[in-house]
Amino acid sequence: MVADIHHNLKTALEKQREQLQTELAESGTPPADGMGYGTHQADDGTVAFEQAADLAMRENAKRMLYQIERALFRMEEGTYGICRQCGNKIDPARLKAIPYTRYCLHCAARAQE
Numbered sequence: 675m676v677a678d679i680h681h682n683l684k685t686a687l688e689k690q691r692e693q694l695q696t697e698l699a700e701s702g703t704p705p706a707d708g709m710g711y712g713t714h715q716a717d718d719g720t721v722a723f724e725q726a727a728d729l730a731m732r733e734n735a736k737r738m739l740y741q742i743e744r745a746l747f748r749m750e751e752g753t754y755g756i757c758r759q760c761g762n763k764i765d766p767a768r769l770k771a772i773p774y775t776r777y778c779l780h781c782a783a784r785a786q787e
């Protein structure tokens with residue numbers, strides 16, 4: 675039964691990984707020749723803002739991608755679903771909500787304090 679849960683989570687993680695990779699690939703493409711950008715002085719602020727937002731999004735996506743890859747690795751290794759802090763099993767409901775989490779609810783709550 676545990677294997678079933680992990681199989682479902684693995685599918686979910688792989689799907690999420692694919693989405694993030696697509697997202698990163700798309701946002702990484704610079705606009706061709708800066709078409710439509712920077713022609714007006716007034717637009718510069720907007721472009722800068724969009725670039726900053728894009729960068730933040732990419733950083734987020736990269737971080738999440740890393741977490742997902744680590745989680746998939748732990749599945750291969752057989753340590754998935756075990757809290758890194760206390761070594762207890764992570765609640766399956768929590769894994770379902772955050773498949774790439776490394777900590778049980780208790781330790782995650784403590785870490786945030």
Ligand SMILES: [Zn+2]
Nearest residue numbers: 757760778781
């Ligand atoms: Zn724990």
